[in-house]
Each structure stands twice: as structure tokens, then as C-alpha cells.
Amino acid sequence: MLHLRVITRLRTPLRSLPRILLTPFSSPPPPSPPFLRPPPPISPPSAPFSTTSSSRRRRGGGDAEADESDGAGVSLFGRDPTHPPKLFVVQPRLRPDSLLHSKLSEALNLANSLEERRDGVFAEDYGSKEPPPHLVVQNPGARSLRVHSDTYFGRGTVENVKCELRALVTENAIDAIFVNAILSGIQQRNLEVSWQKPVLDRIGLIIEIFNAHAETKEAKLQSELAALMYKRTRLVRVRGPGGRMTFGTSGEAEVVSARGRGSGGRGFISGAGETELQLQRRRIQERRIHILSQIEEVRRTRSLQRYARRRHGSSYGQGLATVAVVGYTNAGKSTLVSALSESDLYSDDRLFATVDPRVRSVVLPSGKKALLSDTVGFISDLPVQLVEAFHATLEEVVEADLLVHVLDSSSPDLDAQREAVLQVLQQLGVSGEKIKNMIEVWNKIDLLESNGGADECFGEEEIIGEDEEEYPEDDMTCDPSSGKPVDEDDDAMASEFSQEESLDNADDVASEFSCGEHMDDNDDYDDGDIASDVSTEEVMENFDNKDVDSLVECDVKDSGDHHESKTINCVKTSAITGVGLQELLNLIDQKLNKEESDEKRTFFPCDRKWRPSDTADDEKAAEQ
Ligand SMILES: Nc1nc2c(ncn2[C@@H]2O[C@H](COP(=O)(O)OP(=O)(O)OP(=O)(O)O)[C@@H](O)[C@H]2O)c(=O)[nH]1
Ligand SMILES: [Mg+2]
Structure with missing residues (x-):
């Protein structure tokens, strides 16, 4: 009886709590009651997630609340969409x-x-x-x-x-x-x-x-999962106004729900209900399980599609090879895929313009068709939550027959960007063999040419941006009360931060050579000079040792008098002007053909499906 009364008492305040705590995934928060109101003027929304687009919710038009919010975008800080x-x-x-x-x-x-x-x-x-x-x-x-x-x-x-x-x-x-x-x-x-x-x-x-x-349901689900995983690690309690321990972005007071450890009837004192922290964790966990089950569906569908494409992809019933186009964000992947396949994929200077993967078919010089898959771009410090959440999408990369790595050759950060991409590929579980066989495309070559010659710029550091004077020194600061500058005690020492320290992933990955260096050293593209200074065995060994940089067998395209066959892994292109596109298609064709012939060599007859023998053949055999 006592227990029932406790539950009744708890229900009343629960109704008056911000709705966002009760239905955090679907509804915008109404104004908080005074005891939960954030201290002015902090104004970030208090929910772990707020659905960002009302139009999306309408589009979903779901019957159930969960379905309504399926795939809807979420915002980590409640921005206005x-x-x-x-x-x-x-x-x-x-x-x-x-x-x-x-x-x-x-x-x-x-x-x-x-x-x-x-x-x-x-x-x-x-x-x-x-x-x-x-x-x-x-x-x-x-x-x-x-x-x-x-x-x-x-x-x-x-x-x-x-x-x-x-x-x-x-x-x-x-x-x-x-x-x-x-x-x-x-x-x-x-x-x-x-x-x-x-x-x-x-x-x-x-x-x-x-x-x-994110626009497709698949991408929205995966992004939401990444946001959930990120948020889960950030459920922290802070000391709010008045020195009281509070919880949440804007420091709401701690609340309890009727559900949880105490609601089983252990009495009033033992604490009926769950803390806000537990409540939020539970909500995140429930939502995560729901999304994961949906993503699993997506993954299954994708793998079935991939299988179908492999076996009967073309109109003649032959399988289609898939080529995954990967690279740092904004390197020009979508523009390149569009140019090669004569399609019109969305491209923009915006980072992560592509979040929804797209596949386009292309006819290779040999007349064969292949599929080009445009994927999300990578970046240094790509959140591990994103890599995990986008696993279904990124499986395309792992499963592809060939990888094309697009680099923005005009970027002053070319080497660091290449390294970041290689590390993500490794993180995804792409085999060392595939990375070794990968084609490198130095895109945006037109920008280098307009800046005074491509080869000169490779490997050089270019200063971009504003003058040093424009960056205010922060070893002086202002007194919050007077607004006057005061000496800063703890930040006064000059920063010694070096390039090696800044690139988290670069600490132990020494760059042994780069495409740019090869270009500079090998103006006449002599075979002997071009040969990689690491053997295949070394490469594989290095891959195990996570020294991914040395895996790039960076031989240059033979564009001059030397027509002897040799390993060619790099092509310079401009997706805008069309320079180098034909060479790239030739190279893709060549690599896929080689792969196909290698596959044939390792073909085992027992892999074949059993088929009933032709009746005509049977009759012939009987006559003999
Ligand atoms: N000058 C020049 N600009 C290019 C070239 N290729 C792409 N761009 C431009 O670079 C910008 C980024 O191109 P995208 O194709 O969106 O790049 P992306 O790699 O798909 O980028 P994300 O999808 O955001 O990862 C766009 O403004 C393109 O017009 C090129 O060869 N030359
Ligand atoms: Mg893109």
C-alpha cells in the first residue's frame, strides 16, 4: 500500500517534467517548469537529442511514435533546422x-x-x-x-x-x-x-x-546511431548553479522516473525509481537496440543486392565488378564519379556533401560494364562512432573488387590526408592486398597547373589563410568584471606544438615516401627509378605493423616515351576539365581484367552449381 502511494506521488511531477525527458526522440521540448529551468542566459536545449526537422516527422507520418522518428535527423545541440x-x-x-x-x-x-x-x-x-x-x-x-x-x-x-x-x-x-x-x-x-x-x-x-x-533512411539511421553512441559517453553530472550537482546540457535538476530499481517494491527509503542519468541511459539503450535492428535489415538488403550484382549484374547475366571510390572529404570523389559515368551526383565545396552512398555504372574501354560506388569522405580524427555506425554503408568499400583513392592534389595537406584515409581503410578491415592494388588519383590537377605546374607543387608546403597578425594572442585576457586585459597565468608559455604532435595518428607512422616525392625524383619515369623501395613481403609485414604509409605502391603513370608495361598505380586527373579520365578508365579496366584472370586461375570446378545434364548430350552418350 505504501509502495502504491509512492508511485502515485512520483507520477504527478513526472507529468510536469519536460516532455523531452519522457519522449526524447520525437517531440520538441515545451518550456521547462521553473524548478528545471536552465539558468539564464544558457540556452542549449536540455534533451540528449532533439528531432531537427518537423517536415521529416511529417514525411514519416508513422502510426507509432518509434516509427515516426525512425531515420529522422537528430541534433546534438538542438539547432534550428x-x-x-x-x-x-x-x-x-x-x-x-x-x-x-x-x-x-x-x-x-x-x-x-x-x-x-x-x-x-x-x-x-x-x-x-x-x-x-x-x-x-x-x-x-x-x-x-x-x-x-x-x-x-x-x-x-x-x-x-x-x-x-x-x-x-x-x-x-x-x-x-x-x-x-x-x-x-x-x-x-x-x-x-x-x-x-x-x-x-x-x-x-x-x-x-x-x-x-543525411537524406536516405539508411544514412539517417546510421547518423543517429553515431549521435547516440557519442551522447552515451557524454552523460555527465556537473556542478550547476548554487553548487548543486546537476545533470544535462543546461544543468537541469536531477529527476526520477517511476520505473527502475526501486519500483519493484523495496520500500520508500531504498529509493523508488531511477535517476535521470539512469533514465537517459535506458532511453539511449532502447533506441540504440531499435536502430541496430533496423540497420541490420539495411545491411542484409545491401549484401543481397551486392551478391545479385556480382552474379547477374549486367543485362547479359554476367556479374559486374564494383569499384569503390574513397578519399578525404572534398577531394572530388562525387565529381569524378559523375564525370566517369556521365551522371550528375551532388557535389559541393561543403565537407561531407555525400553522406548517402550512390552507385553508378560505367562502360570501360574494353566494353565491359563496372559499378562505381561513391562513398562518404574520410577526415583525420574521423569519429570512431561514425565508422562503426556506417559499417553497413562502408561494407561496400571492404567488399569492392577495386579501390580508387581520390586525393586533392592541390591540398597543402596531401600526405596527412592520404595517411588519414589509409588509416580509416585499415580500421574498416580492408585487406592489405586491396590497399596495395589501390589506384591513386591525384585530382584537381587543373588547380595546380593554374598555380604554375603540377610537379613543382607536390611535396611543397603552401601557406594559406590570413596573416599571423590577424590571430589575437591569447596570453592576455580580459578581466570579466572590468573587461580590461589581464595577464594570463597558465597559458603564458609559448606553444611548442609541432606537426608530429598534432597529427594524432601520425606519431608512429613515419612517411617513407610520397607520390609527390616520386614525381619529383623521377621526371623521366624510368622503370628502375620508379620501382618501389619496399618489396611485397615488406609491404604485407608493414601492414601488420600498422605502417600503412609504406603500402602505397606509388608508381607514376607512363605518359611519355616509355610504353613498356609496368605497375601503374597513380593517375593525375581533373574531374572538371576531363584531363586524365580516359587514362583512369584504362587503368581500372586493366586492373579488373587482371583480377578476373587471377580469379579464373584459382577457379575450382567444385564451386560450380550442379546442373542436370542436357538431354541431347545424354542421348549422344547413350548412342556411343
Ligand atoms: N578545380 C577543380 N575542382 C574540383 C575538381 N573535382 C572536384 N572539384 C570541386 O571540389 C569540390 C568538392 O567536390 P566533391 O565531388 O563534392 O568532393 P567529394 O570528395 O565528393 O566530397 P564529400 O562528398 O564532401 O566528401 C566541388 O566544389 C567540386 O566542384 C577538379 O578536378 N578541379
Ligand atoms: Mg561527395
Whole structure:
């Protein structure tokens, strides 16, 4: 009896809780009751996820709540899907300057890429977008400094950003802050409390972009799964206003639901119900299981389709070879696939313009048909949650007969980008043999030519971006009360951060040679010079040792007087002007033919399906 009364008492406050806590995946939150209202002026939404598009919900038109939200986009910080959010970019300082410039440029591109399509189109043309406001700050990851476990940055940097924001906030220009680093849940929450704005770290923003750009149900499900996995690791309690331990993005008070460990009738004192943390965890887990079951369906369908294509892909009933086009985001994969297959895939300067995989057929010079599969782009520090969530989609890459790795040859970060892609391929479980056989395409060659010659630029570091003076030094900060600059005590030391330190994955992967170096060293493309300085055995051994860089057998295309046959793995192209496309098709054809003949050589008759013998043959045999 006592227990029943407890449940009744709990139900009343539950009804008055924000609906988002009860139905976090489908409904926008109504205003919070006063005791849960976030302290002004922090305004990020309190839900772990908020559905971003009402139109999507309508399109789903589901009967059940779960079905209604299936595949709907989710937002990590509750952005308004009807207009692109304005982000303020905080970039930790890197050495050398060229690295800082390219990382800053990537961060600004990421910040500008976050926008949702309305009726299939982006509201703002990417080319017309102004770079978002940004600040380069001391890097706590630098050798001489230390990462602060509570706020990541030192006190001075936090105050400095706050000052900068104060000026911008008066113009009401900022929706959220993007820190181009990987933050822990606690650091993120503490920075939100300090800066009074939602904070996204690098992983969060990439997941958010995937969510915004996903269009097919499959991509939406996978993005949502990535967001769930990310969010699950960020359910942290923080000390809210008044020193009380609170929970959630905006510091709501802890609440309980009637369900959970206490509801089995163990009495009032033992604690009926579950804490908010447990409630959120349970909701995430339930949703995760639901999405996983749906993704499993997708995966099964995809593998059946792949199997069918392999066996009876062409109109003559022969199997079709598949070629997966992979590469760093914005390298020009979609433009290249469109140009090769004479189709019209969406391409844009926006990062992660492609989230929904597409397959296009292409006729090779031999007359055979093959399928080109355009996949999502990769990036350094690609969130592991995304790789896991997009496993169904990325299986295309693992299962493809041939990989084409598209590089933006005009990028000053060519080597780092190549390395990032190779690491993701390895993470996906692509075999060393396939990576060794991969074709490298140096795309956007027209940009290099217009900049004064392709070969000169390979391997050179190009300084891009603004002048050093434009980056405010953050060893001075302003007094929050007076607004006057004060000395920063903890960030005063100069950043020693070097390139090796900045590239997380590059620490132990020494770059032994690059395509660019080969081009420079081998102007006459002599066979002997071009030969890779690592043997196949070494390559395979290195692959096991995770030294993926050396796997790229980077022999150049024979474009001059030398027509002898040799291993050719690199082609220079311009997907815009059409330069090199025919050579690329020839190379794909050649590689697929070789693979086919290798397969025939290892053909076992017992693999054949049993078929009843022809009656005519039987009669002939009987006559004999
Ligand atoms: N100048 C030049 N621009 C190119 C070339 N190829 C692609 N681009 C441009 O580069 C931008 C990115 O191209 P996409 O094809 O969307 O690149 P992607 O690799 O598919 O990018 P994501 O899907 O975002 O990963 C677009 O603005 C293209 O017009 C090229 O050969 N030369
Ligand atoms: Mg694309």
C-alpha cells in the first residue's frame, strides 16, 4: 500500500517534467517548469537529442511514435533546422604555421558545412558564405603546457574566448562554439557553463554534419546511431548553479522516473525509481537496440543486392565488378564519379556533401560494364562512432573488387590526408592486398597547373589563410568584471606544438615516401627509378605493423616515351576539365581484367552449381 502511494506521488511531477525527458526522440521540448529551468542566459536545449526537422516527422507520418522518428535527423545541440547555425570557431595553435593554417581552414569549412537541406537544397550557396568568426588560442596539448581536466583550456584562454564572445553575442550572431579538438564530456559541459553557449568538439560537429546532410533512411539511421553512441559517453553530472550537482546540457535538476530499481517494491527509503542519468541511459539503450535492428535489415538488403550484382549484374547475366571510390572529404570523389559515368551526383565545396552512398555504372574501354560506388569522405580524427555506425554503408568499400583513392592534389595537406584515409581503410578491415592494388588519383590537377605546374607543387608546403597578425594572442585576457586585459597565468608559455604532435595518428607512422616525392625524383619515369623501395613481403609485414604509409605502391603513370608495361598505380586527373579520365578508365579496366584472370586461375570446378545434364548430350552418350 505504501509502495502504491509512492508511485502515485512520483507520477504527478513526472507529468510536469519536460516532455523531452519522457519522449526524447520525437517531440520538441515545451518550456521547462521553473524548478528545471536552465539558468539564464544558457540556452542549449536540455534533451540528449532533439528531432531537427518537423517536415521529416511529417514525411514519416508513422502510426507509432518509434516509427515516426525512425531515420529522422537528430541534433546534438538542438539547432534550428530551418536556418544554418552560426558557429564561433576556437582553433588551438599548431606548429608549423602551415599546419595551423590548413587545420584552421578545415575547421572553418567544417563550421560552414553544417546546414540542413530543405526540399533537397541548401538555403545558402556554399561559395557565398563568409568564413565564420574564429580565434586561435594556446594549445593545451603542446609539450610545455597541460590539458586541464575540467575545462581543457587554461583559465586565461577560457576568459579570452568569453570576452570575444561577449562582443559577438551583442550582435546575436553566435548559436554555438566549435572547438577544433576532442573534449571529454566534463570539459564540454564546463566550457558550456563558462561560455553560456552550446559547445561542439570536432567529433560532435562531424556527427552533427552527417546528421544534417543525411537524406536516405539508411544514412539517417546510421547518423543517429553515431549521435547516440557519442551522447552515451557524454552523460555527465556537473556542478550547476548554487553548487548543486546537476545533470544535462543546461544543468537541469536531477529527476526520477517511476520505473527502475526501486519500483519493484523495496520500500520508500531504498529509493523508488531511477535517476535521470539512469533514465537517459535506458532511453539511449532502447533506441540504440531499435536502430541496430533496423540497420541490420539495411545491411542484409545491401549484401543481397551486392551478391545479385556480382552474379547477374549486367543485362547479359554476367556479374559486374564494383569499384569503390574513397578519399578525404572534398577531394572530388562525387565529381569524378559523375564525370566517369556521365551522371550528375551532388557535389559541393561543403565537407561531407555525400553522406548517402550512390552507385553508378560505367562502360570501360574494353566494353565491359563496372559499378562505381561513391562513398562518404574520410577526415583525420574521423569519429570512431561514425565508422562503426556506417559499417553497413562502408561494407561496400571492404567488399569492392577495386579501390580508387581520390586525393586533392592541390591540398597543402596531401600526405596527412592520404595517411588519414589509409588509416580509416585499415580500421574498416580492408585487406592489405586491396590497399596495395589501390589506384591513386591525384585530382584537381587543373588547380595546380593554374598555380604554375603540377610537379613543382607536390611535396611543397603552401601557406594559406590570413596573416599571423590577424590571430589575437591569447596570453592576455580580459578581466570579466572590468573587461580590461589581464595577464594570463597558465597559458603564458609559448606553444611548442609541432606537426608530429598534432597529427594524432601520425606519431608512429613515419612517411617513407610520397607520390609527390616520386614525381619529383623521377621526371623521366624510368622503370628502375620508379620501382618501389619496399618489396611485397615488406609491404604485407608493414601492414601488420600498422605502417600503412609504406603500402602505397606509388608508381607514376607512363605518359611519355616509355610504353613498356609496368605497375601503374597513380593517375593525375581533373574531374572538371576531363584531363586524365580516359587514362583512369584504362587503368581500372586493366586492373579488373587482371583480377578476373587471377580469379579464373584459382577457379575450382567444385564451386560450380550442379546442373542436370542436357538431354541431347545424354542421348549422344547413350548412342556411343
Ligand atoms: N578545380 C577543380 N575542382 C574540383 C575538381 N573535382 C572536384 N572539384 C570541386 O571540389 C569540390 C568538392 O567536390 P566533391 O565531388 O563534392 O568532393 P567529394 O570528395 O565528393 O566530397 P564529400 O562528398 O564532401 O566528401 C566541388 O566544389 C567540386 O566542384 C577538379 O578536378 N578541379
Ligand atoms: Mg561527395
